[in-house]
Amino acid sequence: MPQQETIVSAPELTLDITPEAAEILRASDLLSGRPRTMPVHATYFDTPAQDLAAAGFTLSLTKTGGETGDQRLQTVKATGSTADLFLLPEWRQTLTGDRPVLDDHTPVPALLGAKIADIGPLFELRVMRHVWTLPGQGAGIELALDQGEVTAADRRAMRCAIRLALRDGPPAALYALARRLDEIAPLRLAAQTEAEHGFRLLGPVLHMHKAAPVALRRDMVAADGFRLIGSACLRQFRLNEPLIGPGNPEAVHQARVALRRLRSAFAICKPMLQDEEAGRLNRESRWLAGMLGEARDLDVLRMRCRSEALRARLEPARMAAYAQAQAALESRRARLLMLDLGEYLAISPWTALPSAAEIRDLPLREFAAAALDRFRRKVKKDGIDLADLGDEARHELRKDAKKLRYAAEFFAPLFAEKRRRRRAARFLAALEALQDRMGALNDLVSAPELVERLGLAGDPKAAALLGTKRDKRAQIEAAAEAHDAFVDAKRFWR
Template sequence: MPQQKTMVSAPELTLDLTPDAAAMLCATDLLPAGPAAIAVHTTYFDTPARDLAAAGFTLRLSQIGDERIQTVCATGATADLFVLPEWRQTEAAALPVLDDRSPIAALLGARIANIGPQFSIVTTRRTWNLPWQGADMELVLDQGKIMAADRRSTRGEVRLALRDGPPGALYALARRLNEVAPLRLGVLDEAEHGFRLLGPMLHMDKAIPAALHRDMTAVEGFPLIAATCLRQFRLNEPLIDPGNPDAVHQARVALRRLRSAFSIFRPMLPDEVANRLTQEIRWLAGILGQARDLDVLRHRGGSETLSARLEPTRAAAYAQARLVLESHRTRLLMLDLAEYLAIGPWTTLPSGAETRDLPLREFASAALDRLRRKVKKDRIDLADLDDKARHELRKDAKKLRYAAEFFIPLFAERCRKRRAGRFIDALGRLQDRMGLLNDLATAPELVARLGLADDPAARALLGTDRDKRRQIEAAAEAHEVFVDAKRFWR
C-alpha cells in the first residue's frame, strides 16, 4: 500500500527576489564569498494537451555543468500515492528516456510519442552551506530567465533548506535575510512559473480548493486550507494596480478566507500567536479595502463625472496599498504565517490535542452545523434587524460560504456534490442580497467622507426608503431559500 503522508515541519522555504535584492544579498556579510556560480539549463517536457500536468507529474531535463539529469516528479495530491514521489536518473541523451523506471510510460501509453519540450529555464546558481542558530542550512540563489514560445520572464529566488537542526532556525534565517534585502514568500515552483507563462495572461487568481481527502485529521487539514489562501493572496499581490481592479478584490478575498480559516479552526489554535496574526491580516485587508471601496463606488455610480472626481483619491489609495504591500511589515507577515502553519505552537499545545486528532470530516461537519445555525437564526425577520445586525448576518453568511467551499472536497459522493452546489448557490444569493443592503447602509458615510454629497450620481447611491424595503424583501426571500437548502455534509 502507498505510504500515507502526515504533516511534518517544513524543511524548505522559497523566497522571491528581484535582481537588485539579489545584489544586496550577495553584498552582505551573511553570505561569505567563495561559491562559484554554475549554469543550469532546464527544459520541461509534456504533450501539447498537457497530459502529464493534468495527471499531476512534471518531466524535466537539467544540464548542470557536464552532467545531464532527468527528473520525474509527482506533484500535489498525486504525490501522496508514492513513498518517494520523485524519480531521478543521469542521462546522456538530449531528449527524455521514458522507460519503466518512472510511471510515465504506463500512464501515457501511446500518447508518450507526443511528448516534447514546453519551456526552458536558464539559471545562474550559487549555493552556500550556512550554520545558523544551531542548525545546518543550505541556501541556493537562482537568477535566470524562463523562455516559453515567444514569451520571456525573469526569475529570481532564494531556497533555504534545513539539513539538520531546529526547524525554527529556517524561519529565523529568512527573517534575517529579509532585513538585508526585500524578500517575498514564494508560492510557485519553476514548473508552475513556466506553465503559467505558456498560458493566457492572468489579471487575477481566484481561490482553488485545498487537496483534502476524507482520511485526513483536523491537524492536516488546517495548514492545507490556510496555505491555499496564502497562495491566492501572493499570486494576486504583484498584479494589484489601478488598471486591474479584479486583483485587489481577489487579494482581499484571499485574506478574508484566511481569517475565516483561522476562525473556523479556532478550537485548535489556543495561542496568542494566532490572535496576533489574525489582527495583522485584518490590518492588511483594511488597507486594500480602501482601494476596493472606491472601485465599487465608481462602478455603482456609473458616471464619468463621478469617476473623474474619485480618480485622485482612488490613485492615492492604490499608491498607499502598494507602499504597504512592499513594506517590511507585510513581508514579515507572510513569513510569520508560513512559519505558523508549519511549526506554530498550535501543532503541539496539549489544550488543542483533542481537536487536532479529530477526523477532518467530523470536524468539518460540526463546524458547518455551527456556522449554519448562526446564519439560519430560526428564520429571523430581516426587517426587524438594524443595519449593524444585518451586517453581522452578512459576515456570518460569508464565513459559512468559505467554510463550505473549504470542506466540499471531503464530501465528494455524487449526491452530496449536487447538494453542495445547490447549498452554495443559495448561500451566494443570500450574500449578494445582504451585500446590496450593506452598500445602502454604508453609502451615506462614504459619500460624506469623500465630499461627494453635491454630486447627483453619488447621491443616487444613497437610495430611498422604498429601495431599502425592496432590498430587505429580496434578502428575506433569499434567506428563506437558504434555510430550506439541504445540508450536503449530513
C-alpha cells in the same frame, strides 16, 4: 545504465527577490564567502495536454555546468495534493543524453499509459546559480540564488529567486534565516515554483487569480485540512499581490477575498488552534485586508457611477487609496506576515500542544460536518426576522454567511457522492444569493458615510449612489427572501 534514486527532498523554502535586492544581498556580510557558481539549463517535459501536470507531477531534465563538467539530472517531482506541504517526494537519476528515460523506476509510465509517447519539451529555465553554504546555530542551510529567465514558445519571464535548503537542523531555521535576509534586502514568500512559472507562460495572461478548489481527501485528519486550506488561501493572495494596481481592480478584490478566506479558515478551525500565534496572525491578516479595503471600496463606488464627471472627482482619492495599499504591501510588516503564515502552516507548531489534540486528530470529514453545522445554525438563527434587525446586526449576519460559504466551498470535496454533490450545488447557490443580497444592502448602508468622507455629499450626481428608503426596503425584503431560501436548502454533509 542511469543511476537512479527515490528520495524525499530536504525541507526547502523559496523566496522571490528583485534583481536590485539580490545585488544588495550579495554585497552583504552574510554572503561574504565565495559562492559556487554554475549555469543551469532545465527543460520541462509533458504531453501537449499537460497530462502529467494534471496528475500532480513534473518531469525535468537539468543540465548543470561546473568545474567538473556538465551533469544531467532527470527529476520527477510530486506536486500539489500528491505531496506533503513541506516535503516533496522525488525520483532522480543521472543521464548522459538530452531525452528523459521513462521507465518503471518512476511513476510516469503508470500515470500516463499510452500517452507517454506524446511527452515532449514544453518550456525551459536558464539561470546562473550562485550557491552558499551557511552554518547557523544548530542548522546548516544551503542558499541558492538563481538569476535568469523562463521561456515558453515566444514568451518569457524573468526568474530571480532564492532557495533555502535545510541540510541540518530544525525546519524553523529556514524561516529564521529568511527573516534575517529580509532585514538586509526585501524578499517575499514565493507563490510559484519554477515549473509553475513555465506552465503559466503557456496559458493566457491572467490579471487576477480566483480561489482554486482545495484538494481535501477523506483520509485526512482535521489538522491536515487546516494546513491545506490555509496554504491555498496564502497562495491565492501571493499570486494576486504583484498584480495589484489602479488599472487592475479585480486583483485587489481577489487579494482581499484570499485574506477573508484565510481568516475564515482560522475561525472555522479555531477549536483546534489553541496557541496565541493563531490570534496574532488572524489580527495581522485583518490589518492587511483593511489596508486594501479603501481601494476596493472606491473601485466599487466608481463602477456604480454613471457620470464621467463624478468618476473624475473620485480618481484622486482612488489613486491615493492604491498608493496606501501598495505601501502596505511593500512594508516589512506585510512581508513578515507572509513568512509567519508560511511557517505556521508548513511547520505547524500548534500541533505539538497537548490541548485540542483530540480535535486535531478527528477525521476531517467528521470535523467538517460539525463546523458546517455550527456556522449554519448561527446564520439561520441570526437571520430570523431579518427585516427587523439593525444595520450592525445585518452586517454581522453578512460576515457569518461569508464564513459559512467559504467553509462549504472548502469542505465540499469531502462529500463527493452524487446525491451530496447536487445538494452542495443547491446549498451554495442559496448561500451565494443570500450573500449577494446582503452585500447590496451593505453597499446602500455604507455609501452615505463614504460619499461624505470623499466630500461629494453636495454633488447632485452623487445622489444616485445613495439610494432611497424605498431602495433599502426593497433590498431588505430581497435579503429576507434569500434567507428563507437558504434555510430551506438541505445540508449536503448530513
